[in-house]
Amino acid sequence: MVDTNLFSFGIVLLIWFAQCMHGTDAHALDGGTLRLNTFNGWKAFEVITQGDDPAGDGFSYSMLSTFDGVGAWLVDASTLRVLVNHETIDAAISEVNLDIVELQIATSGMIDSDNTGGGSFVDSARQAYDRWSNNGGDSWTNTSDTSNTSFSRFCSGQAYAPDTFGDDRGFVDEIYVTGEEGGDERLFALDSASRDLYQLSGTVGSAPGGTGGMPFDVWENAALLDTGEESHVALLLSPDGGSQRMQLYIGEKGKDASGSAASSFLSRNGLAFGSWYYLTASYPGLGNTNNGGFDTSIAAGVLTSSKLEDVDTSPSDPTQVVLGDQDSGVFIFDFDLVFGASFDSGASSFTITKISDTSGGANSLNNPDNVDWTDATTLAGTPYPDGIIFVNEDNGTGEIWRMEPDGTDQILIASTNVGEESSGILDISALVGYMPGSILMTNGQGSPSSLSVLINPEATETTEATPIPTMRWMGHAFLALLMILSSRGASPLWDWMRFVGLAMKSRSLTQDSRGSGSELSES
Incomplete structure (x- = not known):
């Protein structure tokens, strides 16, 4: 019975x-029109485009234009959060949440059959912050769109994990750092957990040693360096225009703007009390290396260029940084920062090496802008012990190139097909179950702007278990x-x-x- x-x-x-x-179906028409051409076996698909407002996500928010910098982290085991800067006069940062399993399905489909399978992987899109402060968190302005803010031209950006370089080294919290390439020329830090956006320029207290506080400038980006100790943070600051001078910020962790012990978000991350220095050096010729140091005076032969662009730290050696200079080429910095109770600028130094020219003519890298340096990796059996560098071009073709950190083995992987620059290159491989250098994201600044995934023909899955599609x-x-x-x-x-x-x-x-x-x- x-x-x-x-x-x-x-x-x-x-x-x-x-x-x-x-x-379950997500809430966006993603995997749509691709605005990239791909080369040498690379593949790509669209993620989200200017004007998209994912239906049913609970937010009335359409993606703004002029996509630029991008950062990403895992919110949880099923959600990849991507931040997209908008380099507009009335600027904002967008937050795009992706279903990681559906994104993996789309990626695998492209690798296996040149087809994402038609499934949707965008869950939601909205402004990345609920409020912002221009005085270190003493007061706040609530915001959900650009109607009551006046930010200008957010350029490139960087997402940093807690304990960035090991226990108690680097930032304490998950932070997205970005700046204005115009307008009030401010640097900002976004607390991803609380969705609070903090202005840094003009609010950081003055620590002794260098020039006090955090400067204003026409910011392109900031790269976090490993100080080798737990009490300070170091940010390499790159302005695209403005002062035209590369700068180094040193922040003291655990101090408020007055230098007193504190544990607020800015204080514990070394972003409330600090000082900064100019880099003193000159650009070397291709394949050559020059030595440099640090000074508070511009009369000391500071490193100067009219088109300093993006900077990114090497994950496998976080005392090294790659710089794209649109007028001069691609360079590698190697820093030796010396700390006792404080930063010893006189004993500290760096080298700068030129690994690529700014223009090699047709079929070569020209006008380098945004850069990304991956962790050490092995792809299809080929080891890259120092990682791989990817470079966006700032010109009408918007080509994207990959190279080894010594500048060799340059390969064209993509270009835009809308007559504008590519921007915001980012390796997301480790976040989606692949070896570094396998899966990237990049933006195109044309009309319409769009965010796309790029797939290496040598994409290699990690041995770690990934979610079952x-x-x-x-x-x-x-x-x-x-x-x-x-x-x-x-x-x-x-x-x-x-x-x-x-x-x-x-x-x-x-x-x-x-x-x-x-x-x-x-x-």
Whole structure:
């Protein structure tokens, strides 16, 4: 005799299981028109485009124009959060949340069959901050769009993980650093956990040693350096125009703007009390290296260029930074920062090496702008012990190039097809289950602007377990089989359902007793 209650429970659970196998639809028309050309085996697909407002995400927010800098981290095991800067006169930073399993499915589909499969992977889009402060958090302005803010031309940006370079080294919290390339020329830090945006320029207190505070300038980006100790942070500051001089900020962790002990967000991250220095050096010729130091005076032969562009730290050696200079080429800095109780500017030094020219003519890298340096990696059996460098061009073709950190093995991987520069190159490989240098994101600044994924022909999955993709076709087939068998009244099905019902009920109780997992976070 059939236990009707258990039979019904089994039916419900089987339908639930089939729906889980089917997967849930996200809320965007992503995987749409691609605005990149790809070369040398690379593949690409679109993520989100200017004007997109994902339906049903609970936010009335359309993506602004002129995409530029980009950063990313894992909110949890299923969500990849991407921040997109908008280099507009009335600027903002957008937050785009992606379903990581669906993104992995789209990526695998492109690798295997040049097709994402049509599934949606964008869950939501909104402004990246709920409020901002221009006085270190003493007061706040609430905001959900640009109607009550006056930011200008957010350029490149960097997302940094807590304990960036090891326990208590680097930032304490997850932070996105970006600046204005115009307007009031301010540097900002975004607390990703609280969604609070802090102005740094003009609010950081004056520490002794260098020029006090955090400067104003026409900011392109800032690269965090490993100080080798736990009490300070160091940011290499690159202005695109303005002073035209490279600068180094040294912040003291655990102090407020007056220099007193404190534990606020800015204080614990070394962004409330600090000072800065000019870099003293001259550019070397291609393949050559020059030595440099630090000074507070511009009369000391400071490193100067009219088109200093993006900077990015080497993950495998975070005392090294790559610089793209649109007028001069691509350079590698190697810093030796000396600390005792404070920063010893006289004993500290750096070298600068030129690894690529700014213009090599047709079929070569020209007008370098945004840069990204990956961690050490092995792709398709080829080791890259120092990682790989990717470079966006700032010109009408917007070409994207990859090279080794000594400037060799330059390969064209993509270009824009809308007559504008490419921008905001970022390696997201480790966040989606691949070896560094496998999977990238980049922006195109044309009209319309768009964010795209780039896939290396040598993309290599990590050996770590990744989420199992949902299988839509299996869910449909399972539902169909269930309906057919039920309509025929097959008695063996009843026994099977009794078993499934009991097993799933037991599994549900076991899961409830375990609770949920901890939150993941990377950048």
